[in-house]
Amino acid sequence: MSSFKFTKSSCAIADSQELQFNFEGKDVRFNPVSVGNPHAIIFQDNLPDQIPEMGLTLQESNIYKNGVNVGFVEILNEKEINLRVVERGVGETSVSYTHLRAHETSLHLVCRLLLEK
Numbered sequence: 001m002s003s004f005k006f007t008k009s010s011c012a013i014a015d016s017q018e019l020q021f022n023f024e025g026k027d028v029r030f031n032p033v034s035v036g037n038p039h040a041i042i043f044q045d046n047l048p049d050q051i052p053e054m055g056l057t058l059q060e061s062n063i064y065k066n067g068v069n070v071g072f073v074e075i076l077n078e079k080e081i082n083l084r085v086v087e088r089g090v091g092e093t094s095v096s097y098t099h100l101r102a103h104e105t106s107l108h109l110v111c112r113l114l115l116e117k
Contacts, residue, residue, distance in 0.1 A: 004034070005033070007034075010034035011038040011039075011040075011064055012038065012064060014065075019031065023050075029042070030070075032064075037069065038066060039068065039070070040058055040068050040070045040071070042054075042070065042071065042072050042073065043074075044072055044074050046074060047074045047082055047084060051072055051092060054070075054086075055085075055092070056086065058070050059086070069086070069088055071083060071085050072086075
């Protein structure tokens with residue numbers, strides 16, 4: 001797993017597709033990450049109780065043509081995060097290795113972008 005991609009095309013998302021979906025009347029933004037299989041990373045200030053439903057909504061939206069694993073990240077401090085995962089075809093699960101790699105890579109990208117501001 002040496003190749004990480006943050007493009008729509010690497011996750012089989014149409015170029016014209018916005019990186020958001022609607023859940024209970026609110027637009028939810030996500031970041032696509034391919035670590036060999038497609039992931040959506042959603043950063044939240046507070047993780048909502050409806051993680052399984054929110055993940056399923058994105059999975060059923062057909063934004064990702066080949067399905068998607070959805071990870072929800074709450075940054076607690078510079079060393080800790082809360083992470084909950086909804087796997088395609090399974091529902092909410094324990095965190096897998098590919099999820100950890102996808103989230104770790106996304107967090108590094110976010111930190112780099114924040115430092116550039």
